[in-house]
Amino acid sequence: MVKCQVVMDAMDRIAPRALAEDWDNPGLLTGSPAQNVHRILVCLDVSEAIVDRAIAEDYDMIVSHHPLIFRSLKQVRTDLPLGGRLQKLLAHGIAVFAAHTNLDIAAGGVNDVLAARIGLAAAEPFVVTKTGELVKLAVYVPAAYASQVRTAISRAGAGFIGNYSCCTFNVAGQGTFLPQAGTHPFLGEPGTLTTVDEVRIETILPAQIQSRVLRAMLKAHPYEEPAYDLYPLKNPGEPAGLGRIGKLPQAMTVAAFARQVCSGLQAAYVRLIRAGDRPVHKVALCSGSGAEFIAKAAFQGADAYVTGDVKYHDAQQAVDLGIHVIDAGHFPTEFPVVAELADRLRAVLQKTRGGAEVTADTTARDFFEVVS
Ligand SMILES: [Zn+2]
Incomplete structure (x- = not known):
């Protein structure tokens, strides 16, 4: 069992919400991030059949491609299809999450699956x-620890330029600091001006992994208060579309x-x-x-x-x-992502404490058929 928020975070890694088009409505559409999730049903549409199956088979979360709620609601009429479905979902505590244009755009999403299939x-x-934003990280490290910090930030994903990884630039210099009362300096003593041989390590990274890289850098850095700078860059990042x-x-x-x-x-x-x-x-x-x-x-x-x-x-x-x-039809060009998404979500959730069972819907059918 995991919290719904854990599934939402997993989905955000697979299909970052920031990639979605402005007019779209992805994310958690019914339920609460705090609710418990044991079983997840992945599907293309939150149809009547999917809602009934989720109730009958004890699914507590539905992850769909098309958002169940798309336009703004001014009433929830339970005698009409959408209101009826919402009533059932809420009555049974079933959370509904959608990844729509963000899943279309994301690497490994709907369009990549379609490209591979054809x-x-x-x-x-x-x-x-969208074009990804890039930032420059410059961090000042005592010379003996430069290699350790370089390795940590590279492993966290910094330093990619095209197909080159671990790209950094290193300049030797001297750092000075005067530890104030109450500090616990790694080098030097409170009240004494200290001069240390340091290396300024510069690297480049996508803005969306900034917090991960900073966490890795801070963990590998020996100082109590590491000095570092982050600069926004005008270099274009990876295109998404x-x-x-x-x-x-x-x-x-x-x-x-x-x-x-x-x-x-x-x-x-x-x-x-x-x-x-x-x-x-x-x-x-x-x-x-x-x-x-x-x-x-x-x-x-x-x-x-x-x-x-x-x-x-x-x-x-x-x-x-x-x-x-x-x-090739709306349904046939999108339905193949359902099985792929379920596999990827299952793989991400397997690494979390608790975990949840993930099932791909295989029963949905196209609305269109040919009669001749
Ligand atoms: Zn669609």
């Missing part, structure tokens, strides 16, 4: 929504690619909007509903764009722009 090996963010763009290992016909998408997603069908005979090598994708980015995919040179919820005039625009579009 055969895109290395894919980058397609519609960049919706969708992915990348290349297939080798070019193929659009018909073959459409079949690959269909089988990779275990979809019943996909709809192909064919723009001539252009072979498919570079592919853009956006899970769920991404027709608004067709032109962007074309301008970025993609041969094909995979998304869902494509309308007639979107298709017309794609053909005009000469880009193939594969509408």
